[in-house]
Amino acid sequence: MLYIVIPVFNRKEYTRECLLSLRAQTNQSFRTIVVDDGSTDGTDQMLAEEFPEVIVVKGDGNLFWTAGVNLGIRRALELGATRVMTLNNDVVTDPRFVEQMLLDAERNPNAVLGALELDAATGEPIYGGETLNFRTNMRRDLLEVLPPEKRTGLHEVTYLPGRGLLIPKAVIDKIGLFDEKRLPHYLADFDYTSVARRNGFPNYLNYNAILSTYPEESGQTLTRKHRSLKGYYQHLFGIRGGGNMVNFTHFALKNCPAPYLPYFLLNGYARRVVGYFLH
Template identity: 30%
Template sequence: MSASVSVIVVNWNGRHHLQTCLTALLGQTHPNFEIILVDNGSTDGSKAFVRENFPSVRLIELPENVGFAQGNNIGIRESTADYIALLNNDTKAEPHWLAALVETAESNPNVGSFAAKLLFWDRPETINSAGICLDRAGIAWDRLGGQPTDQPQPTPVPIFGASGGAALYRRTMLNEIGLFDDDFFAYLEDVDLAWRARLAGWDCLYVDTAVVLHHHSATAIEGSPFKNRLLGRNKIWTLLKNYPGPLLLLYLPAILLYDLGSVLMALLTRRDGSLLNGRLQALRHLPAIWHKRQHIQRQRKISLKEMRRLMEPVALPTNVWQRYQHLRPTNRR
């Protein structure tokens, strides 16, 4: 019997995407899976739409928006499957998406997470994400973002982590390292999970044949103060929780330089203090973060040398800027 999978889709006022997303999921070639849709208190008729049009989908109705991180966690806890697949609601998965991920997972039993290839919906010739990259300054970005799709990648490819917008996670790994951090609400929760998986000795593979089209932030507001505050806060939390002490001290100058630079840039060019507010909010929760850090670091199995090898060298500021230019024509999640 083929491995069982629960596909978790978190939805908040995304009714206009659900027909495409769920129809594509029901057309997957993998034979043994269920769809769990977690509705985050939508007010646009999403819940009734799913009940009426997709009765086979397990619908979990929450009274309010608890965020992407906790919404996924609620769905994961409802599952007993061998694997958990996560998919954004503003996507269209190609028919072999899930099968490609599961086949790779079954062939690599010591690997815990698997990243799909996300393509821009309005630019399907361009890669949105092929997993997560991380450098030694603590900056995470979309691997191969902005690159053309006419250059097939060997598959599978070892990478740092999987983007939560279209990923497969092994149940045994999640049982060991835990789920997303509920406190993040949204943004960088997948980076935090990738850190914890790597520290615990779990590898991640990119699967080039698992393809998904992505509207990219269709349900979020580009550059909104709310989003920027969460990004600012969650980046600090991710570093403080996960960065091994000796490496953190070694690269602290680069971390501070780039972090202060991003805050100053936002203040000077956009008169936006939300990144700074996020940093300050992160520091106000230091006792809780310290407690989480102690637990994570006690579980670390990977050597400092190997952890350093997984991280990209610190880049020049111009190169950091170029990483994100492919996102400018569209909104980010």
């Protein structure tokens, strides 16, 4: 049984739209768990009144993404989950999203699967996976190298984001849950899927499974909209900072091959120091 885990904090309109899209899925062989981490905007009431089928797990307001996801996964495992999917609340699932993910999960039972992402405003593809060369710290964006006719089926990648991430129970049994201690928010998903890959579970971007997302609402984008010294500090050291130096260090130490680590770290630090002002 598939359990979909959605961590939320406020933004109930996004949560409502996401849950309505799940309710419209062509394949309903799943249950949904929402981890409400202390929302103050009426999310709890909305869930109770409009989505009685959803399992709600309460947080204390201090979970952030990683601990919230882990709390939901633990509940899913208690209920007998054989597969878990992490999903952000600011996404809308295509009606055949679950159908396509489960179809390819059956064909590739040991694989970790991610989804093609479209911009909800334009319908244009904005994320189709990437590969990372640890030796050079260079990323290869699949959307830039795959012609439109090849954007179908499964494509192997180095890691996957947590929005629409399908994880077989075998992966959890072998490597455990997300690293909430060292990576409380950003990079926990890339780290987890990288660790899974190194433990024999391939990562595939499933171009047949589609999500619509709101890139302008990401924490990184919002931080850069109004650049300031405070925003720069948050970018480099805040829990929600997209360029968090500590998080990057933990990711590198865990996943980069030792011979490439010095350059990977130095290059990564330099990119984060200047990247706030370049995007």
